[in-house]
Structure formats: C-alpha cells, structure tokens
Amino acid sequence: MTRVGKRLGVAVLCGIVGLLLNQWRIGSAAPLLLGRVATLPVAILYGPWFGALAAIIAALPATGAFSIGFTILPIEALVVGAFARSGRSPLAGGLVVWSLIAATLIAVPSLYGVGFLRQSIVPVALQVVLSGLVAVVLADLIATGASAQRLVAQDVSRGQRHLRSYAFHA
Numbered sequence: 001m002t003r004v005g006k007r008l009g010v011a012v013l014c015g016i017v018g019l020l021l022n023q024w025r026i027g028s029a030a031p032l033l034l035g036r037v038a039t040l041p042v043a044i045l046y047g048p049w050f051g052a053l054a055a056i057i058a059a060l061p062a063t064g065a066f067s068i069g070f071t072i073l074p075i076e077a078l079v080v081g082a083f084a085r086s087g088r089s090p091l092a093g094g095l096v097v098w099s100l101i102a103a104t105l106i107a108v109p110s111l112y113g114v115g116f117l118r119q120s121i122v123p124v125a126l127q128v129v130l131s132g133l134v135a136v137v138l139a140d141l142i143a144t145g146a147s148a149q150r151l152v153a154q155d156v157s158r159g160q161r162h163l164r165s166y167a168f169h170a
Contacts, residue, residue: 011050014042015057023061035059036073040080040139044090045146048081068112072101080136090143094136098129 043051
C-alpha cells in the first residue's frame with residue numbers, strides 16, 4: 001500500500017471513530033467536541049486535507065443547531081493542520097479558529113441558533129473557546145505521543161548499544 005493510501009485509510013478510520021464518539025454524545029450539550037479528539041491528530045500528523053476528510057466523516061451526525069459543525073470542523077482541521085505543517089503550534093491554530101467562532105457568536109448569535117442568549121452571550125462565547133481548545137490540546141498530546149512512539153521504535157530497531165557507542169552518540 002502506498003503512503004497516501006495508508007494516510008487515507010488512517011483518516012477514514014479516525015473519522016469513523018470520531019463519528020461513533022459524536023453519535024454517542026448526541027444528547028449532550030456539546031456533541032461534536034469529543035470526536036474531534038480522534039480527528040485532529042490526523043490533521044496534525046498527516047496534513048490538513050487528511051484531517052479535513054476525517055472531520056467531515058466525524059461531523060456527519062450533526063443535526064439541528066449543531067449542523068454548523070459540518071462547516072466548522074473541517075475548517076478547524078485545515079487551520080490546525082496548516083499550523084502544524086508550517087512548524088507552528090497546533091494550539092495557536094485552534095486559538096485562531098475558536099476565537100473567530102466566538103467573535104461571530106458574539107456578533108451574530110442567530111447564526112448559531114442562540115439568538116435568545118443575547119444578554120449573556122459573552123460568557124457562552126468564552127466557554128466555546130475554552131472547550132474548543134481542550135480538544136486541540138488533547139489531539140496535540142496524542143499526536144506528540146504517536147510521533148514520540150515512532151522515534152522510540154526507530155531507536156529500538158538499531159539494537160543494543162555498547163557503552164562506547166553511547167559515549168560517542170552523546
């Protein structure tokens with residue numbers, strides 16, 4: 001299997017895991033946040049387009065007021081993946097996305113179906129930013145752990161080193 005084929009398979013698999021997590025959380029207050037933990041590592045490790053594919057698959061159960069997630073989640077994956085690809089922190093990309101979402105939530109709450117919260121929209125917008133960033137932090141932790149695991153696996157494959165090779169390596 002080619003490198004692109006493997007990445008595509010991982011993206012689809014993580015998208016399905018995200019879909020299942022999102023379906024499991026349908027009745028909660030924030031049904032689309034848990035599945036992002038499964039899809040954002042794909043954007044961080046394999047690039048923004050694979051992450052966007054995984055996010056689209058994971059956002060399929062979005063209905064009603066949460067159908068805006070079908071648009072937001074792929075955009076988030078594209079931005080977070082682009083930040084990670086350029087060597088910047090994925091958390092900074094998540095902060096950009098969720099700050100813009102909070103700004104539009106404050107400016108036009110009816111766009112998200114919460115126009116009735118006009119009097120208390122600022123605390124809700126701040127909560128959206130914080131809860132959005134939690135998934136980005138967890139995804140960054142998973143991606144860092146996965147890439148560190150690959151580094152450890154490469155180091156183990158070299159075989160045992162003697163004291164002389166350790167001293168030379170240092």
